[in-house]
Amino acid sequence: MRKVAVSSWATSTFTKGTTKSVFDLACEASVQLIRDNGIPANEIDAVLFSSCAADQYSSAIVSEMLGISPRISHRIDNLCNSGTNAVASAFAFIASGLCNMALVVGTEKIDSPGNKLLWDVTRGSFMFPVHWAAIFAKAHMKKYGTTEEEMAMVSVKNHKNATKNPRALFGKEVDLEEVMKSKSIASPIKLLDCSAPCEGASAILLVSEEKARTLDNPVFIKGIGQQTISASFAKASPDLTTVESARKAAQIAFERSHTKPSQIDIAELHDAFTILEIIAYEDLGFAKRGEGGKFVNQQQIAINPRGGILGCGHPVGATGVAQVAEIASQLAGKAEKRQVKNCKTGLVHNLAAAGSSASVIVMGV
């Protein structure tokens, strides 16, 4: 099996209320990636498009707009996990020899149909993810004594990180009091515990080992783990203090990459709601079970340096791609103002609604 590297990346500024189409946004990030890195576009032999947008033949449209005629091209969707699913697909296409250079571009508009859980509703469950986030939070508070302040600190940290990211939706810090006093959405979840839907795009280029050899500082994908448990919240997790899919995905990714949680220097964690970052610390083995709340302000692992989903906004199909882009840029030492020092091994953790599915990707130089 061939090794696969992430060679280039470009993420658009996440916004609210653009008039640009999902295709305009996808091309904007892709063109930036191609131009800034002098990529020979005719060597791109796969274009995978990650989006929940309803448009048909969208990957072919993006390819044509970019002037690329790839061998492989299709659209991939799986709610918030779409982007990481597309990255896993590109990895598999290159590793198996079907292509050598894959552009993965994730894009979403603010009114994405991926923001609503319509199938859950028909099963008597919730339309909006905030409801299950509240249930996770209550369960974790009850079992482990996790506090609303600890959750709020996740928001404070990630909003602070986002101030160093010029492409984040939110550019200003929030303090603990602001989070605690923000409007209750579904108790104990408050407005500033929630990420915001927005529009945006992120593109990354995956290349084969042979092509990676020509790079200054190649960042390799060392192991991918994925796990789907269910489609609906009702069946996602028997224990509501943990995300079973993420635990299993992490186990696979750590095994495949021969890596331990203690070796991770930097991580992008799925923090669509603050409680999810706390549970992720535990599911990934960064913190002991029940101690996630106290782990928020640790200094050992740089977590969500771009600002996470809370700080950057959450353009559903773009999120997973942007997470991989961030870790690649950090490990390559090209993360500008927010560069984390001495990071060699990174991790991406992404979830679909209610943790019904999860992806964990370990990357390293």
Add this chain to the structure above:
Amino acid sequence: MRKVAVSSWATSTFTKGTTKSVFDLACEASVQLIRDNGIPANEIDAVLFSSCAADQYSSAIVSEMLGISPRISHRIDNLCNSGTNAVASAFAFIASGLCNMALVVGTEKIDSPGNKLLWDVTRGSFMFPVHWAAIFAKAHMKKYGTTEEEMAMVSVKNHKNATKNPRALFGKEVDLEEVMKSKSIASPIKLLDCSAPCEGASAILLVSEEKARTLDNPVFIKGIGQQTISASFAKASPDLTTVESARKAAQIAFERSHTKPSQIDIAELHDAFTILEIIAYEDLGFAKRGEGGKFVNQQQIAINPRGGILGCGHPVGATGVAQVAEIASQLAGKAEKRQVKNCKTGLVHNLAAAGSSASVIVMGV
């Protein structure tokens, strides 16, 4: 790289006007595959869903309805080429070691949004594929003297083949006169030159080499070629007597499988319109350029034994999967009434609208 085999398959009866949902249809074919073949469902570690249906998180829904918790699961769409894109993805996931047993299920309802080329329309091109089929037909007739009767013979042949397929939408033969006298849709294309939208599902199971060793008669995927040229008809092919994407995809598939066109015993060709089968003969190297019209009634290669898209109907996202299912069943000697004798090497040829993208898959025992 690990070899990949198609171990099992099940295709539903293609119909018009069912009240079943896209999920009901997907599960029907999948459950049949699992039950008939005694598949341990908990060993299925990827579920890829091919469909143009607008439903969100559809692959997770299908997985949950089947009681499967796969590692990898997402939806894939690329118009008529969706199913073959999903098969290529499953192949890559297994070949690269990310999974060992992948269920690919393609499903469509008759009112699929994949039946309309809405993006082409905004570029001043056609809403319905029949228009570009007419342009291909006129170009081929003008340059090579191909006749309307030769095209009609494709319809006669494939409808005849479909009478041996109990799951085909059309169960009766049509004669040359009927085709020639059928209503003109977009001259020279007549009603019986066209396939019909319908609903249906097809499921196949791809397995790793290790798992294939336990099978009686494993059918291997020997080479996959894919090529995207464009999204819209206007840019699909500079020469309208050939489908450039298919020629390139075939070249890749033949190279990778170390196979020549003359070694193919049996083929599923994309015959959404009769002219496309004639052009496919030439693009695949079965007939010389310009001689496709005279190739229709040759006896050397069994072409579209299940009845093709013309005889079976065209549930867009299911078609590519059903094509692979047919070739696998034939090569395994399990094609029931329509079994072709002595077939060892088979080919699947599938297109998206106007040949804007193509997949060619070579399979063998």
